[in-house]
Amino acid sequence: MKKLKRSGRLVDMTNFLLQHPHELISLGYFTERYESAKSSVSEDLTIIKEIFETQGVGALRTVAGASGGVQYVPKVEKSTAELFVDGLCEKLENKERLLPGGYLYMMDILGRPRTMNEVGKMFASVFADRQIDAIVTVAMKGIPLGYAIGTYLDVPVSIVRRDHRVTEGSTVSINYVSGSSRRIQTMSLARRSLPEGSNVLVVDDFMKAGGTVSGMIELLQEFRANVAGIGVLVEAEGAGERLVDDYVSIARVEEVNEKTKNIRVVPGNFLTKLEKERSR
């Protein structure tokens, strides 16, 4: 790559850092890439760090020492997150979402990659320091959110299925009781899709009584995984006791009235959790 001036370096480095979240990049990589002095690269990084922080792109952490370097950690601004949460609550309260049985149609939200990426960055902010090795989500509607978070944490995604497919090799299955319908169901995960002992973030789009999530936690025990966190886009008032209590949610459906078609949605605990992570 040809020698670049500061202006060119800033554009290229910004792109490079954004494409490599959570990766520790040695200063030597940049000095070689640009044939520039270490002091110039350090100054570039100072400029990028300031903009990333003031514009809510994320943090630029520098690690000192021989094995040191720089690491871009995606972080969402509290004000941006608040706007997003409020917007989502408003969207969810639209009466036209109401489906028979009191279900809410959500694919217009889940179907937008840009929206999913915004949520992905939000969850990646909260779980940035949990040393996550892998995301585990459940087919099919957890998948878009799982990949969006996986992009910002730069970790692989494993998908729990409710059916068996021949193209997965040997699988581990469990039976679990769906929290709201109380029916016994099966879920399975391909043996080779998750290394034993992984530090896992469990993700789903929707949680009511928590049956699916607690099923996933049980299934993960078979992989000797450690559940380092649980993230759901939308939670709803469960019928009776909730099976899972430590989780992060973006929005919370408080009431769905099929007669009046009234839907009441309030912010989930995300903003509180974001504050807590920051003050740790």
Added chain:
Amino acid sequence: MKKLKRSGRLVDMTNFLLQHPHELISLGYFTERYESAKSSVSEDLTIIKEIFETQGVGALRTVAGASGGVQYVPKVEKSTAELFVDGLCEKLENKERLLPGGYLYMMDILGRPRTMNEVGKMFASVFADRQIDAIVTVAMKGIPLGYAIGTYLDVPVSIVRRDHRVTEGSTVSINYVSGSSRRIQTMSLARRSLPEGSNVLVVDDFMKAGGTVSGMIELLQEFRANVAGIGVLVEAEGAGERLVDDYVSIARVEEVNEKTKNIRVVPGNFLTKLEKERSR
């Protein structure tokens, strides 16, 4: 936002453009954002354009006139694409992928958001000028690729399912014949997940005889959609005639020998299609 110097503007604009692919952004947006003169912003964009083009980030198109502005179009470099294709072929030839029935395990590839994003950018390059309105893919393994392409084209994703779920509202279903197993199966798409008359890119992870893809095309007729393109990650020699002939593939499985455990994988037609799009 406070007034920024060139160095700060370059970092912020690079980030902003990368987060808004295919969106036409007026120069006025940037001059207001930075309280800077139009001439300064134009110079900034010239610098970014040069780096984006020389570093293979993509094209920066300027549209003149009152409703004009600048648009970032993600584009992959041919050399980067070649490296990726070769790497994928090599990975796919690993004997350990072989599953009973001659299937290949691919979740280690499909499970990596970064890999999916690379492929997503590649497909977004080839289909950049096709005026795509929506991606349509099939649950569950087409979903990661569908969202990755959707991110770079900034379009929503609709998911065809092989089961019925109550949380989708009214659906349109068709029966189709699976090309390789010759069994009759059902697939369905929620009525409200795709506007009528959309210009659609059909995406899947794997195509053998093309039964699933041609089923999707038939299903899309019910939505009066126009199929503007078909993209598959991996194609395989079909048993007999292939049902779909105009598609873009990254890799092609030529042979799977269950006895010798030999797998032979060659590049798909992606690089040829990329050349063709560029010379249009």
